[in-house]
Amino acid sequence: MMSSWLMYIFVYVLVCDGVVAQLENRVVFLFNTFQNVNVNENETVQAVVSRIPPEVSFITLQFHTQHSNATLSYTRMPGLGLFLTAVDSGLLSPLIPGQTKISWFLLAPDGDSVAGTGVILPYTSSDPVPGACNLEFDLDIDPNVYLHYNLFETTIHFAPANIGYSRGSNPPACDTEVGENTRWRLRYDIYQYFLPESDLSEQSLITSIQSVASVQTMREHGKRLMTLSSNDKTEVVFSSIPGQGVIYSVIVRDPVLNTSSLYIPVHTYACSFSSTLDGCDTLGKISTRIFFTIAGLAGLFVCFFGHCFFKCVRLTLTVVIGVVGGVILVMSWWRFGSVMSCVVVVGLMLGFLIASIVFFTPVGDIQVFRSNVVFWVTFSCIVVVVPLFFVRWPREGNITTCGVAGAYAVVLTVNAYIYTSLSYITLNILKRFLNDNFSKAFTDVPFQDIDFIMITVWVVLGVSGIVLQLYRERTRPFFPPSPYLMWLQERERRKTNVLDPSHHTSSLPSRLLARARQLTGRRESAGERTPLLL
Numbered sequence: 001m002m003s004s005w006l007m008y009i010f011v012y013v014l015v016c017d018g019v020v021a022q023l024e025n026r027v028v029f030l031f032n033t034f035q036n037v038n039v040n041e042n043e044t045v046q047a048v049v050s051r052i053p054p055e056v057s058f059i060t061l062q063f064h065t066q067h068s069n070a071t072l073s074y075t076r077m078p079g080l081g082l083f084l085t086a087v088d089s090g091l092l093s094p095l096i097p098g099q100t101k102i103s104w105f106l107l108a109p110d111g112d113s114v115a116g117t118g119v120i121l122p123y124t125s126s127d128p129v130p131g132a133c134n135l136e137f138d139l140d141i142d143p144n145v146y147l148h149y150n151l152f153e154t155t156i157h158f159a160p161a162n163i164g165y166s167r168g169s170n171p172p173a174c175d176t177e178v179g180e181n182t183r184w185r186l187r188y189d190i191y192q193y194f195l196p197e198s199d200l201s202e203q204s205l206i207t208s209i210q211s212v213a214s215v216q217t218m219r220e221h222g223k224r225l226m227t228l229s230s231n232d233k234t235e236v237v238f239s240s241i242p243g244q245g246v247i248y249s250v251i252v253r254d255p256v257l258n259t260s261s262l263y264i265p266v267h268t269y270a271c272s273f274s275s276t277l278d279g280c281d282t283l284g285k286i287s288t289r290i291f292f293t294i295a296g297l298a299g300l301f302v303c304f305f306g307h308c309f310f311k312c313v314r315l316t317l318t319v320v321i322g323v324v325g326g327v328i329l330v331m332s333w334w335r336f337g338s339v340m341s342c343v344v345v346v347g348l349m350l351g352f353l354i355a356s357i358v359f360f361t362p363v364g365d366i367q368v369f370r371s372n373v374v375f376w377v378t379f380s381c382i383v384v385v386v387p388l389f390f391v392r393w394p395r396e397g398n399i400t401t402c403g404v405a406g407a408y409a410v411v412l413t414v415n416a417y418i419y420t421s422l423s424y425i426t427l428n429i430l431k432r433f434l435n436d437n438f439s440k441a442f443t444d445v446p447f448q449d450i451d452f453i454m455i456t457v458w459v460v461l462g463v464s465g466i467v468l469q470l471y472r473e474r475t476r477p478f479f480p481p482s483p484y485l486m487w488l489q490e491r492e493r494r495k496t497n498v499l500d501p502s503h504h505t506s507s508l509p510s511r512l513l514a515r516a517r518q519l520t521g522r523r524e525s526a527g528e529r530t531p532l533l534l
Contacts, residue, residue: 029061029120034210037063039106039114044076049120050101057125057167060143061104062090062264064209065116066202067273071107078107081138085109090264092131092143097168117206119213125166127259128186128252132162133174145250145266152435154238154246154270158263160230161186161252180256184230187253191222192238194446195245195267198419200280205267208247215251215262222249225365225442237441239428240270243280243419244446293413343394347387350401353408353426355382360425364443372439375432399469407461411454420454421445 029035029049039045047061063070065087072091073083084091093102108114123129130143137146137159146157162183165171178184193212195204212218228234238248249265271280359369359379369375390397408425415423424445432438 029118031120031122032214034117034119034213036115036117036206037106039070039108039116041108041111041113043108043113045106046103047106047118047120048101048103052095052100052102052122054167055124056095056122057127057164058092058094058123058129059102060090060092060121060123060130060262060264061118062088062121062213063106063116063118064088064206064265064267065114066205068112068114068116069109070114070116071109073105073107076105078105081140084139084142084144086144088144088147088264088266090143091139092129092141094129094141094171095167099167117209119210121214121262123164123261124259125164126254126257127164127261128161128183128254129164129171130161130250130252130261130263131159132171133183134159144264145248147248147266147268149240149268149270151242152240152431152438153441154240154268156190156236156238156248156250156266158188158234158250160234161188161261163254164257164259185254185256186230187255188228188230188232188234189251189253190225190228190236191218191249191251192225192442192444193218193222193247193249194448195247197244197421197446197448197450199245200243200269205245208245209265209267212247212249212265213262215260218249218251218262218265222247223444225444237437239424239431239438239441239443239445241421241424241445242270245269293416297413343390343398344387346398346401347390348383349405350397351383351386352429353405354386355379356425356429358382360428360443362444364428370439372432372436375439379429395473396470399466399473402469403462403465406465407458410461411458414454414457418450421447421451422454422458 025043026046026048027035027037029047031049037045037047049059052059061072063072067087069085069087070089071078071083071085072089073079074091074093075082091104093104095102106114106118129141131137131139132141134140134142136157137144142159144158148155148157160174160183162174163172163181163186172182174183191212193208195208211221226236228236236248238246245267246269247265247267250263251260252263253260269280273280358364359375363369369378387397408422411420411422414420424443428443431441
């Protein structure tokens with residue numbers, strides 16, 4: 001009987017051991033080496049690093065997935081303030097004297113398996129400690145960057161850092177003193193890294209994360225946008241670019257010791273892989289492509305024939321600037337033959353496009369233009385100045401607008417099929433007009449091979465359209481004549497032809513005409529009334 005119970009206990013232990021071994025896998029990390037990790041449903045993976053050198057004072061673990069949440073925890077069972085669940089998550093662990101090994105735990109919180117990549121980075125006592133002066137988030141020391149986005153803007157937040165300290169010593173106080181020996185000397189460099197355009201693959205993200213996951217690689221491949229002091233608010237706003245992968249991170253620097261540390265990089269596509277409302281798979285809808293295809297064909301027509309078909313272009317303005325205004329412009333040209341009002345509006349269109357291009361460049365991110373007053377006054381001045389040149393050269397100005405705007409419509413059509421950053425030339429202005437907070441956003445966009453190709457297409461189409469129209473119109477009137485005035489002239493001509501017999505011209509020879517008149521005279525004298533058929 002006893003042997004049977006012992007056998008049952010032995011089998012139970014074996015089964016339990018098997019279950020535990022299945023649920024609690026173990027992954028060994030090496031410093032600065034990425035490790036791909038799969039966390040299955042109801043599974044806990046232990047991340048372990050050993051042989052820690054004594055000069056290392058604290059360690060960060062970062063784990064990244066494309067769109068599935070993963071949980072990082074200091075303990076096997078996540079407790080309050082001891083774990084973080086996110087797509088890009090990280091933990092920071094200070095070390096104690098003599099400690100050579102440390103471990104964390106990874107879990108799949110949403111009931112589905114999670115696959116991602118992780119890396120462990122070591123730091124010394126002279127390096128700043130990211131998030132060590134955290135008063136806002138749940139973790140005691142929080143090295144994470146928190147990201148939120150909407151249609152207009154993407155915002156990142158992070159907790160302030162502290163200056164470094166050695167193993168076993170007390171951390172320096174965060175807010176009791178202000179001086180060169182406190183955390184207030186630290187500086188925060190905000191970095192941005194764009195993923196390849198139109199590439200939503202997981203492999204592209206993993207490769208990109210691995211290329212910017214440390215201080216050195218972020219400085220090599222990322223773009224530094226700005227630097228914050230410890231007195232600034234730890235929040236930065238960017239323009240949202242739906243469908244474009246972007247990685248953001250913060251490097252905290254100690255200018256006294258010339259050392260630095262990296263916050264956990266965070267990424268976004270400004271769209272959702274699970275929601276249909278702002279889903280990444282709905283960005284290229286058929287209806288959108290049809291609309292922009294029609295607009296692109298119309299733009300191509302305007303680019304090469306816009307000046308010749310003046311009425312068609314003005315009717316297009318009816319849609320662009322409103323039915324009433326467009327009809328008034330068309331009628332002013334149709335009834336009175338006045339083109340100046342139309343030319344002024346066309347000049348304003350070109351001015352709007354030029355002003356948008358100016359603020360699409362790094363000029364738009366200059367600090368002075370964060371003020372809405374300064375921005376809109378400068379923008380309006382550029383828009384208004386352009387039509388002044390059209391008063392002196394109306395035909396050339398109209399043709400130039402047709403070429404530039406028509407070619408840009410073709411670029412927008414291509415954007416409906418293949419992502420290009422050039423669509424944000426005008427879209428950023430629209431965002432700023434609709435959203436008061438957009439003035440704080442950095443409007444930097446990626447410039448990759450497709451963008452340079454589309455700039456070339458834009459320039460070639462625009463120049464070709466302008467040259468072709470100037471050559472074709474060189475011997476013609478400056479503008480097509482007014483249909484109403486042409487109708488009046490034709491009517492007057494017909495009246496003149498009826499009242500003035502001298503304007504009648506017969507197609508018969510003069511001799512036959514004289515002979516016919518003689519015969520007519522004889523018959524009339526004889527009392528006959530025969531009509532003369534010419």
